[in-house]
Amino acid sequence: MREYNQYDVIIIGCGAAGMMAGITLAEKGKKVVILEKNDKPGKKLFITGKGRCNLTNNCDDEQLFANIVTNPKFMYSAISNFNSKDTIDLFQEFGLKLKTERGGRVFPASDHSSDVISVLTTKLKRLNVDILYNNEVCGVLVEEGDLCRCVKGIMVKENGKIFDVSCENVVVATGGLGYPLTGSTGDGIQWARELGLSVSEPKPALVPLEVSGINCEELMGLSLKNVEVSFQTTVKGKEKVVYKAFGEMLFTHFGVSGPVILSASSYLHKYDGEKTELFIDLKPALTEKQLDDRVVRDFAENINKQFRNALDSLLPRKLIPVIIERSNINPYKRVNEVTRQEREQLITCIKKFNLTVTGYRGFDEAIITQGGLNVKELNPRSMEVKSIKGLRYIGEVVDCDALTGGYNLQLAWSMARLLK
Numbered sequence: 448m449r450e451y452n453q454y455d456v457i458i459i460g461c462g463a464a465g466m467m468a469g470i471t472l473a474e475k476g477k478k479v480v481i482l483e484k485n486d487k488p489g490k491k492l493f494i495t496g497k498g499r500c501n502l503t504n505n506c507d508d509e510q511l512f513a514n515i516v517t518n519p520k521f522m523y524s525a526i527s528n529f530n531s532k533d534t535i536d537l538f539q540e541f542g543l544k545l546k547t548e549r550g551g552r553v554f555p556a557s558d559h560s561s562d563v564i565s566v567l568t569t570k571l572k573r574l575n576v577d578i579l580y581n582n583e584v585c586g587v588l589v590e591e592g593d594l595c596r597c598v599k600g601i602m603v604k605e606n607g608k609i610f611d612v613s614c615e616n617v618v619v620a621t622g623g624l625g626y627p628l629t630g631s632t633g634d635g636i637q638w639a640r641e642l643g644l645s646v647s648e649p650k651p652a653l654v655p656l657e658v659s660g661i662n663c664e665e666l667m668g669l670s671l672k673n674v675e676v677s678f679q680t681t682v683k684g685k686e687k688v689v690y691k692a693f694g695e696m697l698f699t700h701f702g703v704s705g706p707v708i709l710s711a712s713s714y715l716h717k718y719d720g721e722k723t724e725l726f727i728d729l730k731p732a733l734t735e736k737q738l739d740d741r742v743v744r745d746f747a748e749n750i751n752k753q754f755r756n757a758l759d760s761l762l763p764r765k766l767i768p769v770i771i772e773r774s775n776i777n778p779y780k781r782v783n784e785v786t787r788q789e790r791e792q793l794i795t796c797i798k799k800f801n802l803t804v805t806g807y808r809g810f811d812e813a814i815i816t817q818g819g820l821n822v823k824e825l826n827p828r829s830m831e832v833k834s835i836k837g838l839r840y841i842g843e844v845v846d847c848d849a850l851t852g853g854y855n856l857q858l859a860w861s862m863a864r865l866l867k
């Protein structure tokens with residue numbers, strides 16, 4: 448059996464938060480061990496940013512907070528202690544060359560996420576932090592004291608056997624539930640439940656949406672740039688736009704995806720159970736009047752054509768039959784016979800292309816997990832569980848999440864840098 452007595456702190460999970468926690472604590476003189484169930488570090492980190500790792504956003508704190516979707520206030524201490532600029536400085540100190548791209552997204556200059564993992568593991572090695580791979584932790588042991596509860600240790604599975612390890616300082620950095628093949632299977636969330644701590648129900652977020660109202664196979668693969676999406680749902684019996692954004696989206700075999708859809712998914716869980724409609728404005732730069740003028744011009748140029756052949760310059764090819772069907776205009780009608788009222792129908796179809804949201808894709812496709820250990824359970828200045836001395840939770844396992852753009856990794860770094 449392995450000897451653990453030499454360690455001051457056990458960190459569970461060698462992902463973004465766990466590695467940064469190891470560095471932070473070792474720099475403060477602690478003897479640290481990281482236990483990881485995979486056979487290598489940072490499996491999720493490796494696939495971030497499409498393999499390039501968007502490790503933070505080069506923005507001020509105001510923008511950083513604006514991009515945190517769940518519990519931004521909880522992050523005040525962590526971010527005032529370690530913000531995006533600090534992340535950039537620290538990784539440069541580690542010897543990683545960085546570059547900033549569109550929207551402030553920061554990547555390694557090499558475009559390789561493996562370089563981010565490599566500088567972290569090199570630093571951990573220099574600081575004599577041990578990393579034990581193929582070590583799955585299966586629970587946190589807590590002692591019931593007279594006045595409060597304290598961490599006693601953890602349960603580890605090694606070579607198929609489970610044994611107890613004693614330690615008074617444990618950091619849970621096991622991640623959420625998204626992309627479970629990377630090792631993030633929600634273990635820390637389950638332990639929190641077992642310890643009687645409050646957990647916000649984990650839900651897939653930054654995730655594609657399933658919709659009805661179109662034949663997905665027909666539109667599959669169609670990518671739309673510069674569209675405006677609005678999600679409308681019923682709040683207290685009234686129709687309300689609950690999310691609106693401009694950007695890029697695409698149609699898939701099950702529904703919709705792409706940047707604006709992923710972001711929207713993070714704001715929609717509040718309205719689960721209500722009917723949510725997605726309206727796509729396919730021509731957001733034009734008012735209805737301007738769009739009508741444009742259609743009139745197009746029709747004038749195609750005076751002898753049938754309606755079905757007169758939309759080529761206005762819409763992507765795949766969308767034309769769908770819009771024609773929705774407009775209820777006879778496709779074989781000559782354009783000069785299309786009435787003003789019919790044109791109005793056409794304009795509505797283009798400016799308010801509507802679909803019904805029927806669900807979210809699962810955790811397998813979720814970039815992050817919304818939910819996790821309830822932040823009320825944590826001291827925001829130390830990440831310690833208020834009711835269990837010596838137990839700390841950091842990273843995505845905590846109920847705090849942000850939009851895409853490097854913000855989620857920033858949350859992991861900031862929480863980890865708070866540790867003492």
Ligand SMILES: Cc1cc2nc3c(=O)[nH]c(=O)nc-3n(C[C@H](O)[C@H](O)[C@H](O)COP(=O)(O)OP(=O)(O)OC[C@H]3O[C@@H](n4cnc5c(N)ncnc54)[C@H](O)[C@@H]3O)c2cc1C
Pocket residue numbers: 459460461462463464465482483484485488489490491492494495496497500501502503582583584585620621622623625626629630631632633634635813814815841842843844852853854855856857859
């Ligand atoms: C496809 C994809 C792309 C992304 N791209 C970006 C991006 O470019 N920028 C960005 O900011 N964010 C991105 N994210 C989100 C980001 O990766 C996560 O928010 C971040 O990795 C969370 O870090 P973490 O350390 O809390 O958890 P994780 O990185 O999930 O690490 C948790 C670790 O704990 C280990 N573990 C779990 N349970 C146990 C156990 N019982 N015993 C031992 N070890 C255990 C796991 O194996 C894993 O290694 C992306 C996510 C995905 C899925």
